[in-house]
Amino acid sequence: MKTKKQKRQGDFQKIQLKVGKKKPKADNATNVNFRSKAIHLPEQLKHADSGPTTHRQLDIKDLLSKLHHINSNIKQGALVGLRELLSAQPTLIELHASAVLSEVAALFTDKDGSVRAAAVRLLRFIAQCISAERVAPFFPLLSAHLTCAMTHISEAIQEDALRVLDVLLEHYPGLLSQRHTVLLTNFLELISQKRKAGTGQDKSGKGGFALTISTNRSVTAQQWRLTVLLRLGSFLQAVVEERPLEEGVTSMIGLGMWAGEKGSVTSVDVSWEEHVFGKGRIQVFENSGAVPTPHSTYRLRPDSKAVAGMNKELCSAETVQGFAGTLVPLMLEIWVEAAGGDRVQTDSGHLLSAEAMALMFQILTILQLLRRLTPQRDQQDILDAWFRNSYLTDFKHHFMKNFPYGLLEVARHRKKADGKRQQQVATGTVAGGNVEPLALNVTLCQVMVTLSLRGQDHVEAEDADWLGTIRVFIRETLSNGGKLSSKHLAALLEVVWRMIVTQRSRGEAGFLYFFFFNKGLLNLKCSFSLSFRSRILARWLASLPVQLVQLCSRNPQLSAQLLETIHPAAARGNKDLLQSLQKNACSIYDPQEGSVVVLPVESQKRLVQILHFLPTFPAELLACLSQVCNTGRVSASLATMLIRTIHLRSPLSGWSSSSQDVPVKDVDYLSFFFTTLTGFSSEMLQALQDTDEDGLMPSSTLSPLSVFTTTLEQFLHHWDVVEEVCHCLDTLGSRAQCFDVIQNAIIKNLCGLVVVPDCVCAAILRCVPRLLDVNFLPSDTLLHFLSDCCLSMLSLLLQLEQSARKRDAVWEACFAAMSTVPRLLRLVLQSLHVGDLCEEELPVLAQILSLLLQHTQLRNHMMANASLLQHIIQDLTHFYGGETREQWLTDLLYCYSVTLSGHRANMGMRDIY
């Protein structure tokens, strides 16, 4: 009972609550410890079966409809989705181009910045995929929206409109340039506003527009103008470049006359199969189609689209004048503001901040482009005259006042302070961000010089002051530095040319020109077209080789240009040039640091070709050339070409008919070839005798000469050279005499050497059998040396694992030598004294012998020395004390028996018949 009671108490125990203790939780308390989330469905569950979709299962129709949504986030998402979809399915672009483009274009003027940015990104992507022809039908729409955005009241939209313009300029410059009428005024309105009618009238000289300054832009007015001008510049560039080039318009720039007549050749492809049976006649073009027949009126497509319209509008001087009339005053104002902003005058020039400099550069570029807008020559002259009349005083006043401009270096610390703002600008002014002061100055010169008029005396005096400044600047620029890039040089050249054309004071200009010649700038065409200055030309030509030497490898392009001039001049036998070339030949063709080894391959080739025109080849030059061939810094094919050139220039080759002048003396010729053959000068060989390098193989009984192994590369290079040398020597008239000379040279220079490079051995072994005349008996000394070489090379052969090519070459040389000169084989065999060999050398000897025996063509010669051979083999077996028969010995004996039996069989056959 008690237990039952106790149990009941346990069930209904009263829990006492105490002060200070936590109240325990009731068992049935609700846990509120959870969070709820809304369910968000960015993608559809249903699979749209009608076409490809994004990863959110939205197809293109959905996306396009979302572009009209009021929420900008959704619009942006739709744009991103479109980009994803189109990049995954490029074919969709073609299908929906019209819809996509029109919708995207509508978003150029969206009020939300992120949407616009996404729209521009999408446009950039689409532009990469669609060619200009396909966009052309939609382009009016695009440009309308662009115009709308550019003239939008919101400044942020205006800024983004420039991004759109960037994209279009990059991908569709041609299409955009047809819209210039609207766009040009838009550009103006971006940086300025129309004057009120009243104020516009009284300042008629300043044009109808005034610069605007808005305070609430994110960038300063100057930066904004810079971005706008950059775009304007690139737009005008597009207009100029996309213009269909008409005939006779080539002289658009001053340099046009030097452009040369490089007729582009269009090939006429005729497939004969079609015409064999067809009745249709083949249209053959006069002059191989290089010049189309003028009578043909047939056009594939009438060029009605705005090209004609542009010609009507932008080619004439009047229209350009009209536009320039408003633009130039604006730009002058900008210039004044930029120049006035930070005025630091030092003796080196007027210093400007980088930003101002970029702005000024843009202004000048635009001025240049304006001038180029008219293609016709006469129109251009009208325009020039107009510019001069209207703006010369302004230009002189503003541009030339502080003429040589410099960069202000102190602007650095300010950058940190407002780095963020700078960064924003940097995105807008990518291209115009950093302009060298030199570029600015040169462009300024170009602009100013176009204003100077041709051949009028009375204006010359008034121009003299500012032209003088320019002249001083040019002279200083040229004299104090070779740092000019080719672009600047070309520009400067143009300036100088223009000055010469316009000015009568030839003396001064002539000096400048000579300066330019000295810089080695002009290509040949121009120099020959200016042959009236023949004395200067001659001096200039004569100075070219010297410059080539001095230039060395510093400026390969300039060197190539120099060579381009030297080559034809040398070919035409210009005396001054040839004299100078002759004088400097040794340094040009120096094997260590001459131009021929340091320049790139193309120039090397040209140098070798120029060699052909040298009047004489003195011994020193030939020594240089021989080393050039062998040092491996010119390719083997070039070395071959060089050797051939010398061969052809020598009277021994029998090509050159004129006998009175001897460019290469026979003695020099032969010594050149011998030096090239050995590949090592006597000093180098002498030095080798004393060295103790690891490439050296010590001499032994089997290898009487200590062989210096050259690198594989060097060996193969030398091998190719030797091939050509042998060929040239082979074609000389009297073989016997030639061989005699070579033999003497070898005996004198090489016999008696202890250390011989392997390539020299191979070369000697190669050339001797090729040059040997049947009736000529080689001397004993030579043969002994050759046998030493041969043996050394054979033992080297067995140690060569590195390259099959090298081994083949060595073996070929040895074999050729031994099979052509039977006495050599005998000498080799005689020099094999088995008794002197140590134990380790026996296998090597055996291998050599089996190699010789295995060769079929050598077999007969071996048999001629059968007794000698037998003796050696007997000795070999005798001295080899080992109990077991080794593999090499078995091989040797087998080879020997096969050879012997074959020989006997032959003999037997002969006996039978």
Added chain:
Amino acid sequence: MSAPVEVVLSADSAGQLFNCAVFDPHSGSEFLSYRGGNTSSRSLTVLNGEYILGAQLGKNFINVWEIQRKDQLQQKIVCPGIVTCLCASPDGLYVLAGIAEAIYLWEMSTGNLLAILSRHYQDVSCIRFTDDSSHFVSGGKDNLALIWNLSSVVQLDSSRTPEPCHILSRHSLPITDIHCGLMGPQARVATASLDQTVKVWEVSSGEMLLSVLFDVGIMSVTFDPCEYFLFCGGSDGNIFQVSLCSTSLSRDKTFQTDSDGNQVFKGHRNLVTCLSVSMDGTLLLSGSNDETVRMWDVQSKQCIWSINHKGHVTNAVIIPAPANMFLADSHPAVPLPRFSRHLNPSEQGDGTGSGGMCLRLGASTQEREGTYLEKADELYSLMCAVTDKSVFGDGENTKVRVSELEEEVKTLKKINKDLYEFSTQLLTKPN
């Protein structure tokens, strides 16, 4: 023995056996030889089928033989300098000689020196006429080849110095040989150069048509008459055959031997200095500095025969056999005049040309006439007109033809309509 159609004429620099000799192209047996002196390279030429002219090596005169009198040197023409190359026009009216860097032009009927052209900057190495004698091409050691119009060179107006029609300046080393194809002014010219290329040009425009790069300098070049192949003699003794019918469209190519036409004739051991192809294009003659002349079968690339000479072969050419060559008692139709050494014979006052009259075109007639292609066009339209008239001339044929054409127009219209309907349906269909 019947007279051969073609003969081989060759000369060497030694001149021990003969100056030049005539061989049978098929057997290599010698027919005739002409003695006296020796001949420099590219300067042996046959004038009018009646005289053989050869410039003496290293001397300033030209040897002349009457073609039937082989032993006897007929005349020596003394020139102002060493003659480096010589060429007689195929019609036998003019002779060109390259003397140093100038080209001298003589008229054969009077012997007058008509022009001295000095447009080359260095020695002239080769001169060739086109087959109709209207143009000639000269190549020099200054890397230039010039195409000249003969009529503009011989014009009367002495105030204007004659200019070449085209300057071919794409070679980068001296030009060694030139070959002119057939077809007169529409011919193609091949130039070989030490810069390891052979280039083919068009005479009428001066455009480069093809450039082939080899491994070695090229010393001689020739076409076969059909211009199927280009043969190039290398300085290593190989002769390269380049197929001109290959379908590759690039202008610049590198020579590689292959099965379809680009192959090598191997046999010579030294510079191949002269090449010539027979009229039917089956035989190729080559002369080399290894002192042999070889005849090759083009098809099989085998050497048929070879003749040893005593010196470098300077000239070797296959020519149509002149009629007089084998008739010992024939005489030249025109006696060879004395060649004048000065430009204006009247100023000289020795009256060599007495009784003769020099005919030259006036400058006014030099003005542009229609080009050859335009003329060809005209001719073609004339021919077309004739055939049109004869074929479609009568009324019956025309009617039939017209009804046929109308029928065709109808069907075409129907097709067009169908196409239009189909596409409109496709476009207007609500998707």
